[in-house]
Amino acid sequence: MQKINIIDAARHVEEEVEIGAWLTNKRSSGKIAFLQLRDGSAFFQGVVVKAKVGEEVFELAKELKQEAAIKVVGIIHEDKRSHFGYEIEVTKIIEIGSSDEYPITPKEHGTDFLMDHRHLYLRHQKPFAIMKIRNELIRATYEFFNKEGFTKLDAPILTGSAPEGTTELFETDYFGQSAYLSQTGQLYAEAGAMAYGKVFTFGPTFRAEKSKTRRHLTEFWMIEPEMAWTTQEESLVIQEKYIAFLVQNVIDHNAYELKLLDRDIDILRKYTQLPFPRLSYDDAVTLLKDNGFDVEWGVDFGSPEETFLANHFEKPVFIINFPKAIKAFYMKRHPSRDDVVVSADLLAPEGYGEIIGGSERDTDYEYLKERIEEQGLSLAEYQWYLDLRQYGSVPHSGFGLGLERAVTWITGTEHIREAIPFPRTLNRLRP
């Protein structure tokens, strides 16, 4: 007899199979019981008919508790009365691991309770669907960048200095000296681009900002591609192609999960249609003013502004060439203007905010040295970075995508803490 996963049930119709599963819920009447099963691949139900299995098996079925681990033997049937379209007519049940007083009941629970039980909550349908889609985004990311000729180059997580200076960092002890958890791999990616042409980093990132919003985590995963011999315009084309590729792969591979989440595929399809609109920062300010926003040229946009801009276009939109004063020191000066840099943020629709930040990097040694000093950063700490401009400096561009922001947006989830297995936020370090 064959052991199968639930997701493959369609290929085993009318066959007798064995499935290792957990019981998510159970309903029973006097002569028939429905066991709601999950095995990590999908969810479906087992039907236990007393007249067919006999007293003993039927009684066992009725005694099983929520989250009991069982081996189920039975015959797969196609059946429209099952949400999954298929179900298993159970002939035999073996209880492998019992369960008692499982805390997450079939009724609704509060966020705090569910996050306290995150280690168990991961078993349930919504986290299941989101984590499967997260996995697809990770898989598709590797596929995309490998296909495009990138080399994955890992940036260090422990660093000796603050790459962007301004942001708060987690500090830790490194054999008697201060070390910081990485808040970006960007500068290291630039070193990689000068070595291997096109590289991407993909790893955890830490921000000790006391942010308390649905878009922030203190620990999150970031994908940071960096490309030598590449202008910002060329980088934008890669960025939109990458985003469209991610969305398309989720549509192609996660129809089941999107259905569990009740996510509208037609909306997602719009996000695969290129190009994405590009709006200059100048024009964005004008557009916002025309729509009643109280903004002045030179300020960074807040969440309400970002939401308005992205919803205005119903697609992800690039906001290009931000004021120099509000952006990082390494961004390239605009060729004909002194007040803006060659940069772009990609704003996701539906209020999900900035999912990509990127720019062309300045290539000039003296200019970068000045800007590092201007921002009060330690020249000694950045000497290695300046070396990249001393030895064969070339035009190059890069960007960073926040994985959890992308997951939250594509899955249509309310809060970013749902987009990572064990979220770290201002008020949560456990489990």
Place this chain on the structure above:
RNA sequence: UGCUCAGUGGCACAAUGGUACUGCGUCCGACUGUUAAUCGGAAGUGUGUAGGUUCGAUUCCUACCUGAGCAGCCA
């Protein structure tokens, strides 16, 4: 950090200045197609912490703790 809101049995909620409703879960029973199944019965603990007002506080007041939402910061 600021503003706003909230803290009641394992969970989710209700309530009046007079020691607390209901549902889920649990236990017992019924039911041949359920979809957070339904129906009948039972057990269980007690209003975040510390003060104050009051004959009496879950309710009113003060402080604190914890959490949530929003804002700032950013991905």
